[in-house]
Every structure is written in structure tokens, then in C-alpha cells.
Amino acid sequence: MIGRLNGLVAEKQPPHLLLEVSGIGYEVQMPMTSFYQMPEVGESVTVHTHFVVREDAQLLYGFAQKIERELFRQIIKANGVGPKLGLAILSGLSAAEFVNIVANNDANALVKLPGIGLKTAERLIIELKDRLKNFTLNQQSELGDLSLPQENLGSTFVEAIDVEQDAIDALLALGYKQAQATKVVKKVKLPEMDSEALIKAALKSMI
Template sequence: MIGRIRGTLIEKQPPQILVDVSGVGYEVQLPMTNFYELPAVGEEVVVHTHFVVREDAQLLFGFTDKVSRELFRELIKANGVGPKLGLAILSGMSASQFLNNVQNEDVSALVSLPGIGKKTAERLVVELKDRLKKFGQNQQIDMPPPLADDGDNNTIVALNDAREEAQSALVALGYKPAQASKLVESVYQENMDSESLIREALKAAL
């Protein structure tokens, strides 16, 4: 089991990153709520990971804190929830929002997430309400504020590229292409980069 990696962040392609650890590049998929907290490309990053082995692939899912990883692990224990859907859930809302929605039995809020129908939402509430009580208020994680422009060498992405990257990320998280395109266009403003577009599109979907 690979539980934690530390290395140089060499690529960021939402929702996936590439981390160089002593010459070995690890591809890691993160929920977007954690993706926003990553440092700039070229800097050191520490990621808590969950390793998934399937017949056709070996996948690493990463988190910037242990609580998010534990919540992900509880999610994929639920009937009908696999790693991809767990990633989509924690991308569509922060850990604290998800915990609150489950505790308040807010099925309508959960249904707004990609891949979550009414029956799945109701099942999540039933299966997770008691199990998630252990997280408590002190461990809940809020969506981080928008990242400030730090003036690094990451130039503003061409507008069409930013839109395409944001749409691709949403599709990877479970949204249908037409829905992803509509969400991106609904929130797009001049000079927005792909991360900002993804953040705002996910908020608009709720």
C-alpha cells in the first residue's frame, strides 16, 4: 500500500498531477477541492494517497490532508460507490459540505453531484450517517478560498485552452460533455484560468 508520497510537482492537469519522487513519476488523481491547495509546478508537494488495484489498472488517489483521505475511504465502502464516483463527490463539494448534507439528510443537495441519483443519495445517507459522525466538527474541511495570483512563471492559458481543459476535467469527474460545456460557459469570465473555471463550474452545479 502506497500511503504517502513526497516529491516535486512536475505536472498539473486537473484532476491529475505528476509527482517526481527520486526520478520516478507518480500519476495521482485528486478531488478538485484538494487540487486547489497544491503548490506551483516545480515545488515540493506531500500527498496522502489511497492505492487501488484493478484487473486493468493500478491507480493512486491523492489528498492534501488525512481527513479527506479517510472520508474518501468511507465513501468507497458504500454500496455502489467506486473510486471515480468518490473523487467526483469530493470534487463537487467540500468535505464539510458533504458531511453536513449527510447528517442533515439533504438528499436534494447530493443529487446535484454527477453520477448521484435519488436512490444513490438516499443510500449514502442511510449507510454513512452514523459512520461519518466520527469526523466531528473540528475535522471538517472547507473549500479553500480562490488562489491569489502569485506572479510566478505560469502565464495565462489561452482562453480556448482553459475552457477545453476545464471541460475535460469535468468530464473526467463524471459530467456528460454537453453538461460540462454548459457549466463552463455559464461561469466563464475574461482571463479566467482552467482551475478557476473548474472551481466556479462545480459551484454552479450545486
């Protein structure tokens, strides 16, 4: 199992990161809360990974912090929840926000995420409530550090051609519908925004 990678950021196309390690490029899918923490292209970074082997694919999911990876692993243990849905959950919510939602039985907050209806949200909360007690009690300070930064409008993508389309593509990859993604991106877009800032604003507006 591949549990950690240390290398240079070769490409950034949210929610995918291409990490070059000893001449090999690893394509890693990341929740946006982790993606926001990645450095510029060409800089080195350590990514904590979760490796999934399927009949038709081998997939790497990456996280900026070990605790994010552990939360992801707990989420995908829930009945009917796969890695793609886990990625969407941790893209729309920080680790701390998700743990608090589960602790407060706030199913309505989860149904705003793609792929989650009320029944799925209620089942998630029931299944994860006991499992996440230790996160709430013992690791809250670490979780708090994972909240999204309030302001970050700096340029991140060296080769971004169309900021608006980049943002829409990222939302589609996370499970949002074309019409929904297009509508919210156009609604929140500001002239000074790069792709990362636009994705962040779009996700925030849907929660």
C-alpha cells in the same frame, strides 16, 4: 500499499497531478478540493494516497489532508460507490459540506453531483450516517479548514493552452456529461480566470 508521497509537482492537469519522487513520476488522481491546495509546478508537496489495484489498472488517488483520504475511504465502502464516484463527490463538495449533508439527510444536495440519483443519494446517507458521526463530533474543526477558498484567480498551470477546454476536460474526467460541462463552463467563464478558477466556478454553479 502506497500511503504517502513526497516529491516535486511535475505537471498539473486537473484532476490529475504528476508527482516526481526520486526520479519516478507518479500519476495521482485528486478530488478538486485537494487539487486546489497543491503548490505550483516545481514545488515540493506531500500527498496522502489511496492505492487501488484492479484487473486492468493500478490507480493512485491523492489528498491534501489525511482526513480527506479517510472520508474518501468511508465513501467508497458504501454499496455501489467506487473511487470515481468518490472523486466526483469530493470535487463538488468540501469534506465539511459532505459530512453536514449526510448529518442533515439532505439527499437533494447529492443528486446534483454526476452519477448520483435519488436512490443512490438516499443509500449513501443511510450507510454513512453512523460512520461519519465521529467526523462530525471529533474532527469538525479540521473539516472546516478544508472548505474551498473564496477567491483564487491566480495562475496555476504553467503550460495551459486553452483554459476553457482544460476546464471541460476536468469536468468530463469527474463524470459530468459533455453537454453539461460545456454549457456550465461557457456560462461562468470570465476573462481573468485561469483553468483552476474556472473549474472551481463551474463546480460551484452546479451544486
